[in-house]
Amino acid sequence: MYDAGLSDCHIQILEQFQVRANLIVPVLKGSELWGLLCVHQYNNPRRWQLAEIEFVRKIAGYFAVALQQTEQLEQNQSQIALLAQVAAQERALARQKALVKITNRIRQSLNWEIICQTATEEVRQLLETDRVTIYRFNPDWSGDFLFESVVDGWKPLVGVFPTIADSHLMENQGGRYAANETFAIPDIYRAGHADCHVALLEELQARAYAIAPIFEGDHLWGLLATFQNSGPRQWRADEVELLAQIGEQLGIALQQAKYVRQIQTQSVELKQTLEELQQSQLQLIQNEKMASLGQLVAGVAHEINNPVNFIHGNLAHVNEYVTDLMALARCCQQTKAQSSEDIRAFQEQLKTVDLEFIQEDLPKILTSMKFGTERIREIVLSLRNFSRLDEAEVKPAHIHEGIDSTLLILGHQIRACSDQQPVEIVKNYSDLPPIECSPAQLNQVFMNILLNALDALEVTTQAQVNSNNSQFRDYIPRIWIDTQIYGPDQVEIRIRDNGIGIDEANKTKVFDYFFTTKPIGKGTGLGLAISRQIIFEKHGGELSFNSISGQGTEFVIRLPIQLKK
Template sequence: MFEDITERRQAESALQQAKEELENRVEKRTAQLTYAIEQLQSEIAYRVEAEAALRQSQERLQEIATREALLNRLANQIRSSLDLNIILQTAVQEIRDLLQIDRCIFVWYRPDSSAFSSEVGVVGDRGGFWEFVQEARNLAFPSLIGYKVPVTAVSLLTERAFDKQITRVDNARDLTDPLERRFFFSVGYTALLALPIHTQSGEIGVVSCAHVSCYRPWRDSEVELLQAVADQIAIAIDQAALYKQSRTAAAVAQAQAQQLEQTVRELKHAQAQLVQSEKMSSLGQLVAGVAHEINNPVNFIYGNISHVNQYTSDLLSVVRLYEKYYPHPAPEIESELEAIDIDFVKEDLPKTLSSLKIGADRIRQIVLTLRNFSRLDEADMKAVDIHEGIDSTLLLLQNRLGSQVGVKEKGQIVYPAIQVIKQYAKLPLVVCYAGQLNQVFMNIILNAIDALQEGSSCALVGREKSALRPSQTKQPTIWITTEVSNSNQVIIRIGDNGPGMTEEVRQRVFDPFFTTKPVGSGTGLGMSIGYQIVVEKHGGQLTCISAPGQGTEFVIQIPIQK
């Protein structure tokens, strides 16, 4: 029994020892678990704080990225377009989309207060006004484009803008200034964020972000963003102004260059005209001098031909009387009569005197034509007969109008006679510079003759052959018609059935120094000077109608009395 008690005590002692050991283990494990839970809770708290900081950082980065994207878009817009209206419209649209506001407007300060919209509910006064020029808005609200608000209606806002201060109103109901409250309510603003822009040229503008539906607390990040945008807009405005100035300067320089080019052309024209005028003046003086010198002996001959004719008639009458009463003259006289063939002399002498009279008449007519063509004594405008000038020109060119033989390379060429068809209307006397107008007729008809001869396709015949034969059957012809238009103008048409001109040649026919003739055959001044004579000196028109194979026609229109 004693052994049983001992064994039981040993068992209880072992049990107690095991219980204490178990309790120690549980306590130790509990402490470990408590520490692990505390560590886990600390880790969770740290991670929560980190996630919150990460979210804030991401939001900040997103705001920065959005801001940079907006600024980049504005910068790209500035680089791609220097149109100020496009830049401002893009800016206000981007700002509105980014800030999700009801309205974004750009306004300019205008020193002139002469005009503004009365729909804003304010009265204008001196000191200038603010003009709404660009906007992006919710379509549910009316547009404010074109509104003009006098500075007296927004004096505090104007002072802040002039002092480069930001206007930041979260709730319009908190405003204390009555003028500001009145302006806010007149345009329907409940919140406003406005940043001024001062350009290098002295202009003042404002980027205005407004809310209409409710109040809007503005964040500092939004103010920073708007400030950066305002800086970009200021740069854009200055660049647009510089671009406009450069464009203006370039336009002025181009205009000056064009004016200088025009002056050079006019000087060339004047020089060409002076040269041609001097040549024509010298030629006119020479023609007038020759005509005068020829006129004196011709008048002497013409005036004495009638007397010589009468004297000859008297002498022949005496000879006939001698023959009647002395039919048998002395042998010496009879021998002399046979030697001189008195019968032929009596028959031919009147014919010779008649031929002399015709020749003197012809010379007198040519002299009169030369004087009429040169008109050296009629430098001023004078009423003249246009037909007389045309006829004088044709008379002087008579040798060119007849059949001619020319030399070309290894043979001879026949230029057939040119037919001239005149269709004159009944014209009044025309007040004009007759000599200069005759010069125009001369140049046009000479060009027509040259064109007809060049395009006549005459036969080229070898020098060893004596016959000259034209190969063209169509006779070269020049038509000259005159008429009076309803606008009291005289119209002279000079046309030919020559080869005509290409459109390129026709457009340049009046250009100075332009010619299609071979080198040495033409100066290219005739038609240019003729154009100046008709258009500038007579206030008329000179046009050319031509096509290849259709001939050419020049139409001269001059007023009957300038």
């Protein structure tokens, strides 16, 4: 090294290593200098032979090749690791998709059979196994296969394989599965199973299997099992985890199916209850109609009775007049013979008949009887308009006609409300269009509200009779009826009285079924409750009231001009 012309610092470095001669060959990694291959002679100088130099060069070349192979191996290993990672991610994505698909099917479907069939098919395709089954435990912990997806060529188990009475599962009530454990066996012949267990698995055509529990709430309901029939299989942890997740989702589906059955049962019961309530409601409405009909008939009977009595009372007079006139007519026919005796008889007959009075009174009686019959006809027509029994349930109708018909029918009650003076009806009608409604039902509402107003006025007028209080001295019982357009598409009817009003404590009960402040036998307590139902439920309207105790009550009805379809 002393004859090589090296620098002093270089010589000092070599002296530290006791080097007297060295041979240095570059080691290339591709086209780049990776390092140096150094051969040292320590104890004395050495002249390197060409063969030695060539040998070291070959060693450096081999080393360079090894470096490249090592780098390639590392690259290959990295690629393999990356591919394995990608494959794992793809498997995880596929598992997630399958899990999402089954979960969505569970959420979308209420059919337990469809859910189970979908789950077994999806799991079998995803895990690429020969069979996936759903197995249900019986109360004694024996079990049966309920659903399966199986590759062609393997015999089915569902509906074919008999009930399995596994002594271990029966004695331990589900064994490890009751503790929510999964179980995977790569080869039944290397698992240490008892001979009877292996024989059972052979009947199932299984060589490898993985099982996850299915819970219904806290109760072990059954098992989700996948079988590899064609040969052993080393189950991956992610495959067993997927099986466990699907088992959990099937448990949720079980709970959901149970809730659906409960809801369906409750729905049937509620439907029956609703039908019973509707029947009861119809009966209540019928009872109220009969009660209203009783009042209506009483009033109508009184209204018709007056003209009927008048007509009946005058029939005797008319009969007498007609009899006398018929006798005179016969006498007139007999006088044609010009017999003196007949003439004298006719003159005697004229003395017994007040012909002038008959000429004056008979037309009056006939006119009065005609007026009475017209009054009866008017009452009958109003009764027909009130009931609307011959018309469609829903049709365009004029509100004022219904109110007027109701007032006419209640004419007797209006006049009989007070012994002192009849109730004064003040009508303030606006120009309203026909509204789409059930006229008979609305007339029932008008009658209920007006009857309540008349009852309140009767109580007030009775208090007037029994009291010397000056506030009753100038009291006149009144009912105000106002109608108007309300908003763009409604009409409003206000019926107000100056009766006794409603106590504050009773205001919240006014529309309650069977609530009444009337004496027993006078009211059913259904009128206003049914009226509100007719307005709100049947017509989509509103029925409210304002009342001040001792001053009166006002009911406000708002109805749409056209019913919502």
